[in-house]
Amino acid sequence: MSYEADIREPLIIGKKSLHDISEDIARPIETNPNKWWWALFGTSVLAMLWGFGCIFYTIGTGVGVWGLNNTIGWAWDITNFVWWVGIGHAGTLISAVLLLFRQKWRLSINRSAEAMTIFAVVQAGLFPLIHMGRIWVGYWVFPLPNQYGPLWVNFNSPLLWDVFAISTYFSVSLVFWYMGLIPDFALIRDRAIKPVMKKVYTILSFGWSGTAKHWQRHEVMSLVLAGLCTPLVLSVHTIVSMDFATSVIPGWHTTIFPPYFVAGAIFSGFAMVQTLLLVMRKVVNMESYITLQHIEMMNIIIMVTGSIVGIAYITELFMAWYSGVEYEQYAFLNRATGPYWWSYWAMMTCNVISPQLMWIKSLRRNIVFTFILSIFVNIGMWFERFVIIVTSLHRDYLPSSWSMFSPTFVDIGIYIGTIGFFMVLFLLYSRTFPVIAQAELKTILKSSSDTYKKEKK
């Protein structure tokens, strides 16, 4: 049992007892959703189906149904890919890095953040698949032994590194997430009355009996996985950034990309966590567990990572000038003043300027403001990837090949579809999974809840 200074704000409020926590967490699973949930779910399913339709249309007809051209070979597809991967960063960071740093405030949010990570990586993973001209031979990216002679993958290609990075990240995150879920599933199982539900949660909880041995193994395993996840937090987006950094295109060819991308990913991941949890805490009555304190903590991280990202943007501009390379200089000048100036300034406003407002305490504890800002950051980070990909490609070395990009309804449809798909997964999750790691949360009840802090006084 850890000790926490009384002066710190309590992490659990509302005078909760251990039983209250169990009740609160199990309630969304044991009750039926209201009409708002159904409405949101229905909309998300529609968006998802529309997206799937667009995906099938693309695969059936050709990538030409997107707005790409000879100069701009990637646009919304890879923008969306990087955006989703970036969003998928917060979960692992919260559960692994904050675990190692013993940050207890992570406990109320890590489950949902991890769920978000997994669902976001699912969306991200779609794009490299469907952007291929010939998805039916896409398995060639794996180093499969074959009888075609000396055919092997190209280990020089960052795209191949991506394959390994994303698949590793996805599987480790999934295991880590599931590890944490087992005791909580057991709680639901034990409370379940309906036979089917009981059966399902029995299977999901892997025969958890809550013995000391189980708990000990669980703790060890969590630490090991956290250790495994921590480098992955850095590696995934580092490798994604290398898709660009190792190329020769001005605006892509930048050594600052790995740290810049990682910071950006955490930035966007936390923003997405905010967006989701601010709604969720209200809808499933988790205000006692996801408190203003949590929100403020996350806002501080957003502010810090936002500042790192801002410095990175300015460093890029400085390096372009300092390098003396005219293509590089033009690329950055073109970003800010060329035909896509609006996307650059949207990015700058959303990512650099708006998080600075978080220096003001009243704003970072303001729920409405936080929600709006988190949306801003999500938008800004989408534009960041758009700026990097499209505005770098559209005017590179030979002006004869300069071009512009405009999305088609399919581009837009697939993007909306992935948001729908993500929301479908998240909404289903919020009604079937324990949305807070209650077993872990209970460990801090006696050190960090308002009940016990008061008692001591």
Next chain:
Amino acid sequence: MSKEKKYYNSLSHSRESVSVGNEFDEKLPLDAMFENADTLSASSTSRRDFLKFLGFGTLAATLASCEAPVVKSIPYLNKPENIIPGIPLHYASSFFSENTFASLLVKTREGRPILLSSNHKNKYGGGINARCQASVLSLYDSNRLKGPLEDSVETSWSNIDIKIKQRLEASNKKIVLVSSTIISPSVKQILKDFKKVYKNFNHIKYDTLSKDSILSSNQKVFNKRFIPTYRFDKADCIVSFSADFLNEWLDPAHSRQYTSNRKPENGKMSRHYQFESLLSVTGANADKRFPIKPSQQSEYILRLYDILLSLSNKKSINTNNTNHDKQLVSIANELLANKGKSLVVSGSDNKIVQEIVTRINILLKNYGKTIFSGRQSNLFSSSDTEIRALIDDMNQGNIDVVMFLDTNPIYSLPSSMGFITALKNVPTRISFSESLDETSKNCNYVCPNTNYLESWGDLQPYSGTYFLQQPTISPIFDSRQFQDSFLKWAGSPINYMAYLKKYFKTNFSQPWTKALHDGFVEVNYNDRELQPLDNFSSSDIRGFISKSGKIELELYVKGSMGQGVYSNNPWLQELPDVISKVTWDNYLTISPSHAKELGISNWHVSNGALDGHVVNLVVGDRTMKCPVYIQPGQAYGVLGLAFGYGRTETGKAGKDIGVNAYEFYNDFDKLSTTNVSIEVVSGKHEFACTQNSHTMMGRNIVKETNLSEYLVDNKSGNKQFLLHSHKGHVKPNDLTLWKEHERDVHFWNMSIDLNSCTGCGACVIACHAENNVPVVGKEEVRKNRDMHWLRIDRYYSSDMTKERAKKEGVGSIEMYKKMEEPSDSENLEVVFQPVMCQHCNHAPCETVCPVAATTHSREGLNHMTYNRCIGTRYCMNNCPYKVRRFNWFNYSNNNQFDFNMNDDLGKMVLNPDVTVRSRGVMEKCSMCIQNIQKTKLDAKKERRKVKDGEVRIACEKACDNGAITFGDALDKNSRISKEKKNPRSYYLIEELNTQPSVFYKTKVRNKKV
């Protein structure tokens, strides 16, 4: 079905009954299987029968579910001699169409002509241009007529022969053949024979784009109607008044002549001044270009003549000052200094202008040196009056029978001339058109001619030459050479092939087979120069200066579309215009300042494609709705419009593309200087350009210098790029992380001389033909998805330069904004740069492909393995030259792309050595790897090394100017090794250290300092 159980008496008994081969003797119970259920249920089924049923059923179902592709391949019953599948055969033949001549080598595979290249290219006139190169596709045009037509109904040749013969014999008025210039001596003979049978037969020559002005002016000056031959290679000072001699003016040979005298290595180059209204290919290549209004052209020529006269102390003819008098005086001095080594030409349709030009050349003593009146060109012969007389004759009902050969007057005469109504007065109208065009649609008999690649023929394009044409494929359809028709109708017992042979034997002593093999025979001719008559009087020039209008119109010829004969050729429709880079279109061109004044603009939409305003063009009483394209470099106050578009009766590719400029081709004059106006109408037009930016943005992409500087320092304009490093300043390729590739067999390199490239685009078409490059159509080109493996970049100069910005203290943002704008003044210069895959030896594309679909060869080439490609497009993004092309869709067998690759006939043009790519894969220039491979194998079979120049790749072969050189850089004596050492050679974006196998040679102009 079950057999009765049988008991064997002994072992031998059982052996008797079971003998080898009888095991499956019993028939499958097919009856029971397919009979009705009753039969089936009546029969008893044993376990074995059940297994039989099961096996049969599974097999039948499996087989039924496999759709076996039906490939119609029919083996030779008797293999034709010399045809070995996989080995190409080449035939010498000739091309003559749209008054353009080329001596050809036709490559055929398995009996199909698939690629054309030049024969005798350096010796005689003519040459292979983009249209000639693309004509092979027109052979496989599904729009061609499948057989003769009588009143638009298919009929047989025997029927049509009887009918026409009756009509010819019954004719008591005139029988007229309207044709473009005929340069075939044997056809002329046939027509003479025909006239012997039908005394009332007349032959009217009607060239769609007339050169009557030159013919008539020579009639006056030399007392002979002829067109001289020009030698631009002998001219050191060339002054052209809107003669687009590098594109269409008189002869494609001018281009290679011109460039052969533009090699700075020789220590000298011709100097070329161009006065013109529109920005032509020739103007783009000129050393100094003066944009002037069409009405000023005659004024300037006259002024130049006057200055020349006074400088050579002859009687002046009193002319007015021009805006460029200072320059004209300096040019005149230069011309006089180059007497006998200069050339003044004009594209004018005014015979007085042409006469003055002739007089100028006489004054400059150029005849016999750069212009030859002894060796004449026969490519144009028509007189403008003939066709007008014909219309009058038709209107008066003086004509019974009219025949049309290689001509389409209903399309190409302005409707104001009333050709259609006049034609209605002729009872018998016969067309020899290959496909149904505007004129043949109005004929009651269509006797489809064979394509020239299916035909016999002889051609005499210039004095002293005799070329042969031979069929390279038997006629695909039930068409017949028009010569055969004439012979038949005149009652001749022999066919044209026999006639031609007989004609040849009578007139030449050479063996026929040798002549046919060479495609050419030299003939004696009188090369004495003609003596000019001194009959010029200044009264001739009264009223000579054209009236000037506020807006003037000049019609011009595009290299891709010519006169419009090939409008149904999708390769040509998709070939970007040399200057504007617009495809699938014609449009009014206007100068930027003029457009601004009139409130006309072009703008880019969100995907970068170009849109423009639409105007009503009014000339006299004719109005036409045209889109407007803003053309930098064009003179203020002039509009340009290209011929060859607006066909209403042609195949699916060419129908209703653009507007018909012939409507304004009044009196065979390209210029309309008065009564021209435009007004903006609502609506917008969508252009499909392959290049949407104008300038080089101050980058070192096309390196340029001037001859004067080059002569001092042969590396001028080609400064070596050096990187700062810890070792001091080093060349980019001295700093490398990579291991070098082994170079021990060949090292294929290519050199492109930017001084010899005029931007014509013949190489682009050759690449289409050789490499099965698909056509994607206007919509896709508009989306910047053209598939050209080889493109020609065009850059305009800008008024803003880095130096100027520095001097004037202009900020970077402002500077780059201004740099995007091409110069709108006399100083506008244009450069061209063919760009294909650079075959980098440190290729950015190769490292990024996750599946190693693009790899490097030991011979210095970047390979693209279509089968391995999964289509991530990473290579395309990472290519600094943006030469990779992605198959966004299936471009073959797809109704969305209804061009030649969606057509069984059109597919016959495909090169069997090159894969047709499927959707989802990347493609790009392969350096015609199939040709390299073949040459290597040939050499290996003969146990020798590959010789220099033996591998000829499509673009190199197509370039008559010799701008492209390809070869093995490991061979120390090869041409390419020498080119590599040339101080003008440089690599494109060398600072990236991609180490391309392709290099360029700096552009050198010869501007006066």
